[in-house]
Amino acid sequence: MARAGKTGKYRKPEEREFLVAQVVGRKRISPNFVRVTVGGPALSGFRPMGYDQWFRLFLPTERGLRLPKRTNGLWVAEYFLMSKDSRPIGRNYTVRAHREQGTYGEGPEIDVDFVLHEDAKGELGPAAAWARDAAAGDEIGIFDEGITFLPPRDAGWRLLVGDETALPAIAGIIGSADDGVRTEAYIEIPHVDDAQPVEPRDGTTVHWVTRGEGAPYGEAALTALRTASLPDGPGYAWAAGGQRLASGVRRYLVGERGFDKDAVTFTGYWR
Ligand SMILES: Cc1cc2nc3c(=O)[nH]c(=O)nc-3n(C[C@H](O)[C@H](O)[C@H](O)COP(=O)(O)OP(=O)(O)OC[C@H]3O[C@@H](n4cnc5c(N)ncnc54)[C@H](O)[C@@H]3O)c2cc1C
Numbered sequence: 001m002a003r004a005g006k007t008g009k010y011r012k013p014e015e016r017e018f019l020v021a022q023v024v025g026r027k028r029i030s031p032n033f034v035r036v037t038v039g040g041p042a043l044s045g046f047r048p049m050g051y052d053q054w055f056r057l058f059l060p061t062e063r064g065l066r067l068p069k070r071t072n073g074l075w076v077a078e079y080f081l082m083s084k085d086s087r088p089i090g091r092n093y094t095v096r097a098h099r100e101q102g103t104y105g106e107g108p109e110i111d112v113d114f115v116l117h118e119d120a121k122g123e124l125g126p127a128a129a130w131a132r133d134a135a136a137g138d139e140i141g142i143f144d145e146g147i148t149f150l151p152p153r154d155a156g157w158r159l160l161v162g163d164e165t166a167l168p169a170i171a172g173i174i175g176s177a178d179d180g181v182r183t184e185a186y187i188e189i190p191h192v193d194d195a196q197p198v199e200p201r202d203g204t205t206v207h208w209v210t211r212g213e214g215a216p217y218g219e220a221a222l223t224a225l226r227t228a229s230l231p232d233g234p235g236y237a238w239a240a241g242g243q244r245l246a247s248g249v250r251r252y253l254v255g256e257r258g259f260d261k262d263a264v265t266f267t268g269y270w271r
Pocket residue numbers: 001054091092093094095112113114115116117118119120124125126127128129164165166168169268269270271
């Protein structure tokens with residue numbers, strides 16, 4: 001994951017551990033999204049932070065689900081020292097929703113919205129394929145990473161830009177930020193039916209931008225941004241999605257719209 005910018009520092013959870021959760025539900029919610037819901041007793045150890053809270057997702061290999069034991073910075077070394085056939089597949093995902101009381105059963109649940117994206121050969125990536133086929137009882141590992149949406153106090157308005165991989169984060173930010181600060185959100189989606197209901201907030205407008213068939217990723221959102229009428233005064237921008245989109249947004253805002261570099265948090269979610 002590429003990132004930069006002073007405001008881009010993470011707010012990490014105070015304590016964290018590797019948690020094992022079980023799939024309790026799976027739903028195809030739109031043409032390009034599958035929502036997987038996980039639960040299980042270990043989730044009582046998960047501390048929801050709202051906003052764009054993200055986590056490391058670990059998927060089992062044929063030998064089952066093995067997770068690092070260390071929870072300080074050394075977990076990465078431990079992970080890469082695992083033999084290839086027992087090292088879990090690790091990817092990054094967003095908490096789309098957290099409920100203390102589950103809808104599928106008792107106890108806490110987390111919803112994760114997976115984009116069913118394809119690679120250059122037309123095949124689903126491992127995490128996307130796992131989500132498409134996830135069945136009740138399947139296990140995943142979760143390692144909380146906290147949030148990156150950290151607006152400075154003096155920012156009078158906010159701009160959120162992302163592609164479909166950032167839809168869960170942008171919806172989470174809007175749902176968590178109930179302070180009435182004016183917010184303009186631009187979300188590029190592959191299909192018009194991939195738009196999701198987002199909690200209505202005073203002063204928040206969501207602009208759904210549909211990417212044309214075969215069009216380059218991120219271009220539609222950047223085009224919409226270039227013609228957007230944005231509020232005056234210092235704002236804070238948060239951008240995520242394909243690396244090209246995230247860094248393109250930052251370059252445009254700093255170069256053409258007078259944003260201070262420190263007022264833009266941008267994160268490449270994939271490349
Ligand atoms: C902090 C953070 C939060 C994220 N939250 C979410 C989330 O909630 N939902 C979500 O769907 N994704 C999310 N992502 C993006 C997700 O981690 C990547 O898309 C990831 O690469 C998917 O893993 P995979 O195993 O399916 O494909 P990979 O094996 O990683 O990739 C396979 C191929 O597909 C390409 N690729 C990867 N992602 C995409 C894509 N979206 N569109 C087109 N091509 C792609 C790669 O370049 C590669 O060629 C998040 C990323 C970060 C860093």
